[in-house]
Amino acid sequence: MTLTPEQKDIIDKYVKKPEWRVAGKRADFNAIGERFGVSPVVARVITNRGVTGEKAIAMYLDGDWDSMHDPALMKDMVEAGEIIKEKLSDNRRIRIISDYDVDGVTSNYILLLGLRRTWAALHGSCADDCTVVDYDIPHRVHDGYGINKRLIDAAIADGVDTIITCDNGIAAIEQVRYAKERGLTVIVTDHHQIPFEESDGGERVYMLPRADAVIDNQRQDCEYPFKGLCGAGVAFKLIQYMYRICGIAESEVNEFMEILGLATNCDMMDLVDENRIYVKYALESLKDSRNPGLNALMRLSGRNEKKISTYDLGFLIGPCINAAGRLGDAKQSLEFLLERDPNVAEARARELLAVNNERKSMTEAGARHITDMLETATVNGEFGQAATLADKVLVVYIPAVHESVVGIIASRLKEAYTRPAMVFTDAETPGILKGSGRSIDSYNMFEELNRFREMFTAFGGHAMAAGFSIEKERLDELRRKLNEAAVLTDEDITPKLMIDVAMPLAYNSIELTEQIERLEPYGKGNRKPLFAQAAVPVRRAQILGRNKNLLKLQLDTGYGRCVDAIDFDPDTFVNNIKQWFGEDECVKMLNGQPNAVVIDVAYYPTINEYMGRRSLQMKMEAYNKGI
Structure with a gap:
């Protein structure tokens, strides 16, 4: 306005x-x-x-390969390695199930190719001959976030023996139980915070899924010294360890560093410690990537001969890979990364650019709508009746916008107004809203929302971001409770x-x-x-x-x-x-x-x-x- x-x-x-x-x-x-x-x-x-x-x-x-931490320090890494090695040796079918965003797709890519390479080493064969390791990715609209009953049933129907999650699974208590009850082996790899409940005395009781192994560097009992890895970073560490125990030179894992650097930047992880090494590598290698899809994407965007920056990762390549998962099927993005034919890869790159342009238009329209709504309610003095800029925590609802872009809109609001923002829209299920949130440093969104987790029909995330679903009729109550509980000061919301x-x-x-x-x-x-x-x-x-x-x-x-x-x-x-x-x-x-x-x-x-x-x-x- x-x-x-x-x-x-x-x-x-x-x-x-x-x-x-x-x-x-x-x-x-x-x-x-x-x-x-x-x-x-x-x-x-x-x-x-x-x-x-x-x-x-x-x-x-000057961080380099020798500066990185030992993957064996991660809790359950050794156990997971032994299980996977045995399964691959026996030709048991393994299915990787990831999230549908950049971090999820790249995690899946690393595990898929890394485990096929491991299978080949164990059998003296070629990775292209491996048929026992495949993948699945939930559909954002039809499945929602992470592993679910439909994906588990599909795996069982396909004769899968073992499911490995990546960039999801740490909060999938019921889903993992369901899979285990049906005889599946389950290994969780994730980087999200561990769900917990607080006792009356304020003591936290952390809840882990009862999988055969749970690798998550956020675990309180995990001795891995760096807690800032993204989901692809945890997947990378698992493959590094698999190469170690299966006689493959660990340095071969470097082929995934370009993809890992992309995921690290796009998942908004702190560019410190190991993460700097991954992103530095990605920025250098993407100028002439060996991946046909990424090479085509850089060339079509006019960036392949220029100095690549983290801006290019976060606002050019990442959104294109994200767009397929946001507006359609994330398998399209994974197939793009897996494609070896340069001509096919270029065609797929053009498709992703077109989808991303559609996503950008939807985002711009949605962001303008919510900004106008917030500012109108503020100047009209609708305090307490609707979301206004007097709220320290913005909780807003926008109908008729694709649920895939609410996270980007929430990020825009956070940047514009320097306060946590949660944006909801209508889900496919009548009466249910799906949303995404982005936060500021002084507000741990996961912990604050966890205090009211009973209000959500689904919920997960970390300090700076979260995804959730809620009954529509409870949205105003959520906005009121979050703002009443918020201890944010004017200092906190001053950029x-x-x-x-x-x-x-x-x-x-x-x-x-x-x-x-x-x-x-x-x-x-x-x-x-x-x-x-x-x-x-x-x-x-x-x-x-x-x-x-x-x-x-x-x-x-x-x-x-x-x-x-x-x-x-x-x-x-x-x-x-x-x-x-x-x-x-x-x-x-x-x-x-x-x-x-x-x-x-x-x-x-x-x-x-x-x-x-x-x-x-x-x-x-x-x-x-x-x-």
Whole structure:
């Protein structure tokens, strides 16, 4: 909706403006810099990320295969390995059942090819000859999340002996019991938090499915030192261990690292510890992937010859793989990854791009609808009657939108309003709503929802995200109870712009920028470094690009020098300058004339390469009126 100035003032009461804060962690930055051959500025950034101690810093900067943790440390890994080895040796049929999102599809891919390779080693044969390992994936609409009775019955009908779950199963207490009662062997591999009940005294009683082995690094009795693996990461560790005990070189598991890096980034796992290794590998290998499908997808998107970023993983490749599972059948995405014929792979890539474009249109429409609904209810003062921006936890319902995009819409709301968001829509079952939630760091969504788990007909997830179903008539009650129970403060829902170093623009150099680039990949848990300088004169502003969507500034660094800075929202910048300094000063700035425009700028240094020439260029991340 288009807000009047008065309505915007009402919204601004509830939606907080970002606060600029300079990180204050202390360490001997000079000593760290000398030890690892980096600037004290880079050492400060590393410390700000919570990376301390020689071993951790070395892994952060230069982690490789030798830095990774032993898969045998995972609880039940040894037991699962023995069971699977015996089943494969005896040619018992194994079926892998995953979730339908990127993490689930890639987990399935890793287990499927890894176990077929293991079977081949045990039988002195070729992996392509393996017929005893296959897969299934639940249909998002018809099946819902994870393993269920229909999938179990189908496995039994097909003569399957063993089911291995991936990226699901930890909360499937009844489903695993059903499978075991019918004589199946069940191995659960998952990375989601363990369901629990709280006693009257507040003690937690954790509930595990009674499978033959349960591999989940979130288990309280699991000694694996890194708890941040995605579902594909747990699957990767299982295959690594299978190769070890079946005489296959463990290094062969590296063929799955590209897929694992993609899953790690797309499942919003923290890019720390082992996860940095996986994502780094993926970013490098995807430029010329050996996987025909991924290679075609990168080429059709025009990214195969450019530097690949975590943005490409999370907003280009991942959504395409996700789209099939969201709008149709996730088996389409797995078949895409498995395809070896380059021509067929390219055709499948085109199909996924088309499906993803449809998904994007649905998401945009749904996000606009809910944003308008929230802001209208807020300006109309419908507090307590409907979801408004006065709520600390957003619980909203949108009819007639595909259930597959509610998670993306929830993520949009979380980013826009800096608070947990849960978005529901109608399920196929009359009277039932299905939803998805995304959270902020100060709100553990899994634990908060677990307090009211009896209200849900289905529920699961982790601290930052969850999926659930509920009877429609209980939605308002859920919204009320979650907001009454929420202890979120205004501080919690105020976005923070964390500055790593208050550093003058003049301090930057190409050498320092190259050192900063060693801190990539950036993403959740390892945000892009941010620097800031106050009171920077703007000598000139130019609006460039065919669509006039690029702003190029010349910022005065002092000492008679300027540095280029870019921004991608020229209209907002120009309007702000007019409001802060007046129309005349804005015109002078745009004409490159002496002017009074001064801004505080938060920036990230980059290297611009053009016609063989390299120069410094600042990406302006935020700005305020300078004094």
